[in-house]
Amino acid sequence: MSNRSGNILTVDEAAEKRRSIRKYLPGPIPRSDMDDILRLTGLAPSSFNTQPWRFVVVEDPGTKEKLAEAAYNQRQVVSAPAVIVLYTDMADALATVNEVLPPGMDAAGKENLRSLITNTYGSLAAADREAFGAGQGYIALGYLMLIAEAHGYQTSPMLGFDPEAVKKLLGLPAHVRIPALVAIGKGAEEGFPHHRHSLSRISRYA
Numbered sequence: 001m002s003n004r005s006g007n008i009l010t011v012d013e014a015a016e017k018r019r020s021i022r023k024y025l026p027g028p029i030p031r032s033d034m035d036d037i038l039r040l041t042g043l044a045p046s047s048f049n050t051q052p053w054r055f056v057v058v059e060d061p062g063t064k065e066k067l068a069e070a071a072y073n074q075r076q077v078v079s080a081p082a083v084i085v086l087y088t089d090m091a092d093a094l095a096t097v098n099e100v101l102p103p104g105m106d107a108a109g110k111e112n113l114r115s116l117i118t119n120t121y122g123s124l125a126a127a128d129r130e131a132f133g134a135g136q137g138y139i140a141l142g143y144l145m146l147i148a149e150a151h152g153y154q155t156s157p158m159l160g161f162d163p164e165a166v167k168k169l170l171g172l173p174a175h176v177r178i179p180a181l182v183a184i185g186k187g188a189e190e191g192f193p194h195h196r197h198s199l200s201r202i203s204r205y206a
């Protein structure tokens with residue numbers, strides 16, 4: 001991809017620099033930048049390559065105001081030039097499974113894989129299947145925040161919202177899950193310094 005800013009951070013740099021940012025500079029995000037960030041986010045891995053994540057980029061001020069209401073008036077929703085509603089739809093992923101089968105695979109291989117995916121997830125209760133999809137969505141969330149940071153944009157992930165109100169506002173199907181809302185833009189504050197467990201507190205070798 002082209003390097004528009006001329007200064008894309010390494011993964012290490014983006015991880016060190018990223019903080020949740022709740023106050024943003026005004027001004028729209030160029031569509032090409034947003035498309036780059038979302039395309040790279042879509043490179044995230046998922047079980048059987050099901051890719052159940054979907055994105056609604058909310059930029060319209062009136063829609064953002066309503067989204068803020070659904071997010072308990074968290075200030076970053078209105079402050080950010082865009083809020084990405086990251087939702088997952090396993091029913092759609094299963095209904096369109098042909099789209100994610102490897103193009104280089106022969107017909108028999110594709111049929112086997114299609115059956116495997118359909119049997120694996122089709123045998124789950126719908127709610128469990130969608131909960132599984134939401135788990136995949138959090139992989140995309142991690143990618144999204146790091147990629148945005150690397151490309152000069154700050155983010156604020158949010159779980160503080162009423163999912164039913166967000167679905168109603170955006171016309172999303174009732175069965176989908178919303179792993180997070182993500183405010184995104186050029187940050188206008190530093191955010192809080194990292195305060196994290198030590199490595200020994202969270203890891204061991206066996």
Ligand SMILES: Cc1cc2nc3c(=O)[nH]c(=O)nc-3n(C[C@H](O)[C@H](O)[C@H](O)COP(=O)(O)O)c2cc1C
Pocket residue numbers: 018019020021074157158159160161179180191192194
């Ligand atoms: C899934 C998820 C949901 C979160 N929900 C909210 C939220 O609703 N509101 C908020 O202000 N911060 C929210 N946060 C931000 C966390 O509080 C923050 O990531 C954490 O305190 C670490 O700080 P940092 O992101 O600045 O490193 C959320 C973070 C994650 C990953």
